[in-house]
Amino acid sequence: MSNLADIIENYILGKLTGEQREVTILRRNELAEELNCAPSQISYVLSTRFTANRGFIVESRRGAGGFVRIFRAPGQQIVYMDAARVVSENPRTESVEAVITHLENHELLTNREAELMRQFFRLTEGHWSMQDRTIILRNLLLRLAEL
Numbered sequence: 001m002s003n004l005a006d007i008i009e010n011y012i013l014g015k016l017t018g019e020q021r022e023v024t025i026l027r028r029n030e031l032a033e034e035l036n037c038a039p040s041q042i043s044y045v046l047s048t049r050f051t052a053n054r055g056f057i058v059e060s061r062r063g064a065g066g067f068v069r070i071f072r073a074p075g076q077q078i079v080y081m082d083a084a085r086v087v088s089e090n091p092r093t094e095s096v097e098a099v100i101t102h103l104e105n106h107e108l109l110t111n112r113e114a115e116l117m118r119q120f121f122r123l124t125e126g127h128w129s130m131q132d133r134t135i136i137l138r139n140l141l142l143r144l145a146e147l
Contacts, residue, residue, distance in 0.1 A: 009045050023070065050070055076145070100118060
């Protein structure tokens with residue numbers, strides 16, 4: 001079962017993705033009411049999960065006419081696309097591990113996502129060529145850039 005912070009994060013991400021926009025505007029109190037939580041919980045999620053390192057810019061104004069404006073920073077897309085290029089140009093296990101670690105260290109992949117990618121490369125070793133595995137990773141990174 002997801003905790004409240006996960007629910008709030010997924011709701012906001014759904015708004016960004018569902019509207020196919022790079023920016024979404026929310027009202028903290030209305031969102032808190034809709035999700036049955038305190039406005040401070042919304043603030044916590046915004047300050048910890050919608051950070052510049054994760055590719056977001058958050059503007060906020062408190063008060064009766066207050067709002068929260070969340071931008072998806074294009075820099076995140078550039079980082080994923082650059083990682084896909086590095087993997088394509090240098091499809092060695094060490095470079096793949098370096099790319100995954102880099103994305104994880106910059107909070108563009110969760111620990112779980114990074115470990116899933118590592119496991120994929122360990123489990124497919126000997127079954128698929130390194131070229132096939134890096135093509136899959138490249139496509140995965142490009143897909144993450146779109147999200």
